[in-house]
Amino acid sequence: MESICTADLQNFPNNSSVLTVFTNDQGGVLDDLIITKISQDHLYVVSNAAMKKQDQAHLLKALENHKKNSPSSNIKVKFFEPQERGLVALQGPKAAEVLQKLTDVDLTKLYFMTSAEATVCGAGACRITRCGYTGEDGFEISMPAIKAVDISRELIRNGDVKLAGLGARDSLRLEAGMCLYGSDLTAETTPVEAALTWLIAKRRREARDFPGAEVILKQIKEGPQKKRVGLVADSGPPARHGSAVVDDNGNVIGSVTSGCPSPSLNKNIAMAYVPSAYSKNGSKLSLKIREKLYSAVVTKMPFVPSNYYTKPK
């Protein structure tokens, strides 16, 4: 797995999860994904549904390469189809309170980005990971597909739990400054440009042994040409994917990759790629929306402070 991503899985504790990226030889991001190390010889991977086919092919290719180099290897990859496993995210400040009533795992000891095998609503063979795509405390529950409807019904029986659509989730992940693959991250952007340098583990930087290492390490050293930044606009329409970012002189210098009104801030927020010279927090730029310019300020992400249940240090 390390041959295709940037994480340090070897030195990673069991039942811990990490955000990482698949990179190509040019340093571009092929997908972002969460890997949970269940044990020394067992990884559990949740990648993007929209990238299912590409990711499967990518993993199988990596396995094939590995077996060429180590013919005695007995590594296996198993892809779970929706008929086999379901994944339900329960997110929000009350998520733990709700889930605790329905599971045998002591959630007070399950910290952010850790994972445990669990029984949920009486169903065994579930796995709870304290992570999500909202910037809030919460869980992703992997479960036997046959139990998915029952467990979901049981969860929403609690009056504090509501179903959320993709639009709501997109607002939350944008407020949290998280990337959407295909928009904010593509094969044309490197983790350094995407302000995700922290995903390149220290040991891996030293070993220089991940795809695109040369490009990525050079960018870490010298700084990238362009960078993903957050933008906040107090007024005007929300910028959307594709809106131009314009400098003081009216030159188009970049492009918005995601944008929406932030319900928490009552302002419009966006992510955009701009030349590094413009990427400093507080830089004043303009957004071009339907041929009109609206001012925006480069702002540190997350736009809304995250609320994770992290292990006390």
Added chain:
Amino acid sequence: MVVQRFIMCAANSVTKARILNQCRKQMTNRLIHTSRWMFAERLYTNKHEWVEVDGETGTIGISQYAQEALGDVVYAQLPDVDTVLKQKDECGALESVKAASEVYSPISGKVIEKNLNIEETPSLINSSCYDKGWLFKVKLSNKEELSGLMTEEQYNDFVKTQEH
């Protein structure tokens, strides 16, 4: 106003025949009714705008169906007064939390007023799309265009064909 463009494109080919049939039915009804826009009846486009005509003035807004499909409107960009519009011209945009949707003028004419209240409080479009949430008014330049629009009854049938 374009509601879920990709769905509409797919549905268009199916719905056209039906709309024609409905028009024919309406023609027979019209023999009994008097001229339908004398009573300031709302007329609709297949892009979910409505227009209500009073004398020379047409008031334009978006339908209940469009308002629901958009979700919470957070920003309204309206045509400025004195803008001369042709029927089907893109003349503004409504932004909801989820997406931006263009507004098309249901009729030709010159803009004589825009609803400043909704520029200030775009949520009026959600709470009162046929009354306080109107978008702009035009002085009609071609009344004949009105006969090409749908009556409320026709529009309601049209909306049913959009739902899947």
